[in-house]
Amino acid sequence: MIIKISKRNIIFTLFVITMIFSNNSLSNSCPANSSFKDGGCYCNDNYAVQQGKCTPKYIKHTSSYGYKFCDNGYIDKGKYCEAIFVPLNALAIGGTWQCDFKFKRVGNACKEKSYAELANTIDMLSDAAAKNQCDYFESSCKSNCSTSTCRQACSVGKDTCDSTLGDACSNASSDCISQCSYLSDYSKQSDCENACSSGESNCD
Known part of the structure; x- marks a missing residue:
């Protein structure tokens, strides 16, 4: 056959x-x-x-x-x-x-694929990679937090990361650190800032 x-x-x-x-x-x-x-x-x-x-x-x-x-x-x-x-x-x-x-x-x-279709595919892959980058920022940041305020700061940083073009990780860290100032305890504020910095290092 x-x-x-x-x-x-x-x-x-x-x-x-x-x-x-x-x-x-x-x-x-x-x-x-x-x-x-x-x-x-x-x-x-x-x-x-x-x-x-x-x-x-x-x-x-x-x-x-x-x-x-x-x-x-x-x-x-x-x-x-x-x-x-x-x-x-x-x-x-x-x-x-x-x-x-x-x-x-x-x-x-x-x-x-046509050139336009290929360019669209590349854009989608780039967007997916950027989203993963911001997720890494948040998860790494929160893993180093000891307070709910710190974890909230990490989420604020991730939101900034998701909406930023360019140096998203650095901008995320800056906004995250700015939220740490709401902590009255200096040592916890310092820990919060370190958590934000940790998020940036794992985001890059």
């Missing part, structure tokens, strides 16, 4: 061996474990298409520390693991796949 690689996905997403090719020249260009038929490459029996190659369709579970699991690109079928389809420019993650950074999912294929 021959498993046909869907022409709709393969233009294509399979080997990009671009389609329309000459029947005579393509027969020597098919990937391993595939055959040339009807003007295209087809995975042989018991092989599946993954990233333009024909990979074993059925494999045994991987065992580690007494647990059995399927490798990336395979789903658990009980007694064995079965390969899923993975297009070109994609990465298999568990029993599914996602397109590489510069590509977007369109049906069962990954198409290259």
